[in-house]
Amino acid sequence: MRADLVLVGFGNVGRRFAGLVSEVRPRLLDEWDLDCRITCIVTRRHGGAFRPSGIDGVRAADILEETESLEGLHDPAAGAAPRTGFDAIRLVADSTAPLRVLVETTTLNVHDGQPAVDHVRAALSAGLNVVTANKGPAAFAYRELHAKAGAAGLSFLFEGAVMDGIPVFNLVRETLPAVNVLGFRGVVNATTNHILTALEDGEEFGPALRRMQAEGIAEADASLDVDGWDAAAKAAALANVLMDAGITPHTVSRAGIGPQSAAQARRARECGRRLRLVAEGRRGAIPAVGPTELPEDDLLAGLRGTANALVLETDLLGRIVVGQLDSGLTQTAYAVLSDLVAIRRAARREAPARRTP
Amino acid sequence: MRADLVLVGFGNVGRRFAGLVSEVRPRLLDEWDLDCRITCIVTRRHGGAFRPSGIDGVRAADILEETESLEGLHDPAAGAAPRTGFDAIRLVADSTAPLRVLVETTTLNVHDGQPAVDHVRAALSAGLNVVTANKGPAAFAYRELHAKAGAAGLSFLFEGAVMDGIPVFNLVRETLPAVNVLGFRGVVNATTNHILTALEDGEEFGPALRRMQAEGIAEADASLDVDGWDAAAKAAALANVLMDAGITPHTVSRAGIGPQSAAQARRARECGRRLRLVAEGRRGAIPAVGPTELPEDDLLAGLRGTANALVLETDLLGRIVVGQLDSGLTQTAYAVLSDLVAIRRAARREAPARRTP
Numbered sequence: 001m002r003a004d005l006v007l008v009g010f011g012n013v014g015r016r017f018a019g020l021v022s023e024v025r026p027r028l029l030d031e032w033d034l035d036c037r038i039t040c041i042v043t044r045r046h047g048g049a050f051r052p053s054g055i056d057g058v059r060a061a062d063i064l065e066e067t068e069s070l071e072g073l074h075d076p077a078a079g080a081a082p083r084t085g086f087d088a089i090r091l092v093a094d095s096t097a098p099l100r101v102l103v104e105t106t107t108l109n110v111h112d113g114q115p116a117v118d119h120v121r122a123a124l125s126a127g128l129n130v131v132t133a134n135k136g137p138a139a140f141a142y143r144e145l146h147a148k149a150g151a152a153g154l155s156f157l158f159e160g161a162v163m164d165g166i167p168v169f170n171l172v173r174e175t176l177p178a179v180n181v182l183g184f185r186g187v188v189n190a191t192t193n194h195i196l197t198a199l200e201d202g203e204e205f206g207p208a209l210r211r212m213q214a215e216g217i218a219e220a221d222a223s224l225d226v227d228g229w230d231a232a233a234k235a236a237a238l239a240n241v242l243m244d245a246g247i248t249p250h251t252v253s254r255a256g257i258g259p260q261s262a263a264q265a266r267r268a269r270e271c272g273r274r275l276r277l278v279a280e281g282r283r284g285a286i287p288a289v290g291p292t293e294l295p296e297d298d299l300l301a302g303l304r305g306t307a308n309a310l311v312l313e314t315d316l317l318g319r320i321v322v323g324q325l326d327s328g329l330t331q332t333a334y335a336v337l338s339d340l341v342a343i344r345r346a347a348r349r350e351a352p353a354r355r356t357p
Numbered sequence: 358m359r360a361d362l363v364l365v366g367f368g369n370v371g372r373r374f375a376g377l378v379s380e381v382r383p384r385l386l387d388e389w390d391l392d393c394r395i396t397c398i399v400t401r402r403h404g405g406a407f408r409p410s411g412i413d414g415v416r417a418a419d420i421l422e423e424t425e426s427l428e429g430l431h432d433p434a435a436g437a438a439p440r441t442g443f444d445a446i447r448l449v450a451d452s453t454a455p456l457r458v459l460v461e462t463t464t465l466n467v468h469d470g471q472p473a474v475d476h477v478r479a480a481l482s483a484g485l486n487v488v489t490a491n492k493g494p495a496a497f498a499y500r501e502l503h504a505k506a507g508a509a510g511l512s513f514l515f516e517g518a519v520m521d522g523i524p525v526f527n528l529v530r531e532t533l534p535a536v537n538v539l540g541f542r543g544v545v546n547a548t549t550n551h552i553l554t555a556l557e558d559g560e561e562f563g564p565a566l567r568r569m570q571a572e573g574i575a576e577a578d579a580s581l582d583v584d585g586w587d588a589a590a591k592a593a594a595l596a597n598v599l600m601d602a603g604i605t606p607h608t609v610s611r612a613g614i615g616p617q618s619a620a621q622a623r624r625a626r627e628c629g630r631r632l633r634l635v636a637e638g639r640r641g642a643i644p645a646v647g648p649t650e651l652p653e654d655d656l657l658a659g660l661r662g663t664a665n666a667l668v669l670e671t672d673l674l675g676r677i678v679v680g681q682l683d684s685g686l687t688q689t690a691y692a693v694l695s696d697l698v699a700i701r702r703a704a705r706r707e708a709p710a711r712r713t714p
Contacts, residue, residue, distance in 0.1 A: 020673075024535045024673075027535040028534075028535060031534065031535065032534060164674075165673070165674045166674065166677055167528065167532035167533065170531070170532040171524065171528065171532055174527070174531040174532050175524035175527040175528055175531050175532060175695065176524065176695065177384075177385075177388065177389060177694075177695055177698040178381045178384040178385060178388065178389075178694065178698070179691075296653060296659070297659055297661050298659065299656065299659045299660065299664070299666075299680075299682070301659060302653070302654055302655065302656045302658060302659040303656065304654050307656070309656075309678060311682065316377075316381075316522070316687065316688075316691050317521075317522045317523065317681070317683075317687075317688055317691055318681065318682060318683025318684075318685075318688065319681065319682035319683055320523055320679075320680070320681055320682075321666060321678060321679065321680035321681065321682065322677075322678065322679055322680075323656075323677070323678035323679075324674065324675065324676065324677055324678065325656070325668065325675060325676035325677075325678065326674075326675025326676050327675075328675075330673060330674075331673075331674050331675065334536075334673050334674055337534075337535065338532065338533065338534055341534040341535070
């Protein structure tokens with residue numbers, strides 16, 4: 001079954017996704033009868049291209065690297081090149097492919113989740129399924145977008161929003177039937193965990209942060225991570241999706257880490273404890289993100305470097321742990337891919353009795 | 358969709374499963390259109406009953422408790438009462454329900470996996486789907502039984518075999534498309550982990566084991582656990598299912614724990630390490646089970662009491678962690694339930710192109 005993909009955003013995640021799709025094409029075709037074709041790519045700063053016959057995503061990444069523009073890939077016979085995500089969605093909406101999917105990988109705007117939320121709205125209105133690695137839509141507008149997708153018989157998926165490619169939402173939806181999630185508790189931000197690990201090993205905050213920026217682990221503007229915004233957006237997404245909270249990241253009680261964390265991390269370690277940035281939430285309560293001293297027997301205390309893990313508290317199964325010891329771009333790109341397969345599988349089966357897949 | 362269930366084995370897991378099915382009946386009907394009806398139960402020592410109109414599983418557990426026999430539940434109009442699992446399978450094979458499922462919860466026979474393996478064979482030959490919480494079939498005969506199920510368009514599922522209700526096999530099958538598992542490493546036996554935790558806290562082996570037997574955590578015959586057989590059967594099942602190993606528990610390199618483990622556990626703790634019974638395997642290599650000293654920063658070192666966790670090493674996602682902090686009968690019974698839902702879902706969708714679900 002052919003799936004025409006429109007890539008809105010073509011940064012690190014989008015490019016790695018394009019590479020991954022190309023690498024696993026035989027497995028997707030053979031195991032899932034899924035034939036993905038990128039027909040449109042649009043970026044904020046490097047223009048866009050639409051080519052109904054398909055764009056080689058790996059070549060697109062190379063051309064972007066060389067020329068800083070995608071314009072050369074545009075098919076002039078297909079009209080004007082798309083300039084925005086909304087242009088791109090309109091163009092792909094006319095495709096006759098049985099599956100049409102928006103792959104949204106713009107970066108998180110923690111103020112209001114835009115323009116990602118509007119991209120998702122526009123895509124669902126135009127009859128496109130949506131996969132996004134951006135936390136914004138699930139963190140700011142899950143209830144509305146989920147309902148809109150359900151009403152249109154479309155999927156709105158975002159596995160990459162919380163723990164890269166490690167299944168969290170797909171885990172609950174596909175493998176935990178009849179289980180209710182009552183709460184969650186986790187270390188979900190790799191950058192701060194990496195910094196806290198360095199601090200407890202004796203490094204100071206400033207040098208640790210600069211080293212991680214130099215190594216590409218932390219962003220040049222690290223405030224999204226160190227101020228706890230990234231973890232707060234993840235906590236909001238988890239609370240919205242798993243516990244119907246209807247909140248935004250601004251609702252989350254939030255504290256970050258800073259220079260004062262170095263002494264705190266070392267003191268904790270001396271007392272046989274570990275300082276970790278913990279995100280937690282319970283059904284009906286406001287989620288919280290903040291540095292927390294954990295006993296070393298706590299599973300989360302054993303997470304070092306970029307390891308992440310989440311403990312889901314459930315009614316039937318008690319506490320379930322899911323996590324990753326390695327995180328990175330390939331993992332996030334994989335999350336997008338796994339959501340595409342979920343859309344392909346949903347297209348095979350009838351909708352369950354009174355629940356959208 | 359109606360599913361007629363034949364319960365072969367009606368010990369702790371089978372009875373808890375019967376209770377759970379009754380508790381979550383509305384959710385199964387509402388969310389999955391799955392109407393489970395127990396029509397046959399057979400035990401090794403307490404007889405069996407067949408009642409085409411359905412047996413109340415909770416009442417059956419009560420009656421068994423009171424009278425030590427199931428005979429009173431048998432419908433005389435349905436012929437002779439079943440005496441063996443094979444009798445029961447033959448009886449349910451004649452049902453006209455769209456789904457007919459063997460729910461196999463006999464205990465593990467670590468010598469050859471029997472009679473569970475033969476129960477599964479007979480059920481698949483008779484056109485029944487199979488769910489088992491017994492490790493034997495996947496640990497001794499996975500390749501044959503999986504092929505047999507695939508050829509017949511039936512399911513052979515055993516989520517409860519490794520980590521109770523925590524998805525391991527369903528996780529890989531349903532949420533990790535196109536991912537190859539390269540290896541695994543885990544603490545998968547609750548009893549030995551509970552004992553090792555007590556030993557590192559200062560208790561001796563004999564008293565710790567007797568205390569756990571008194572508390573119902575360890576079996577009266579604890580050799581299956583302490584000699585590493587349970588973990589070896591789980592390692593064989595993981596290697597067979599996730600890495601096509603084609604081995605049995607006897608292939609696994611195996612060492613257990615004993616009185617000598619007390620000093621080793623305390624010494625490890627003094628050196629900032631933890632003694633854990635670790636099961637590990639890699640594609641193409643013989644899996645191993647044995648007591649292993651882990652640095653305290655190892656995620657598995659932080660597992661105390663009956664907590665279990667498994668690290669899957671994969672090609673696309675690096676190392677994935679999945680685990681449970683609480684384990685027990687309800688969790689194992691839930692595994693059976695989640696497999697039933699998987700069978701129901703497989704019945705909704707067409708078979709994928711070249712792969713059985």
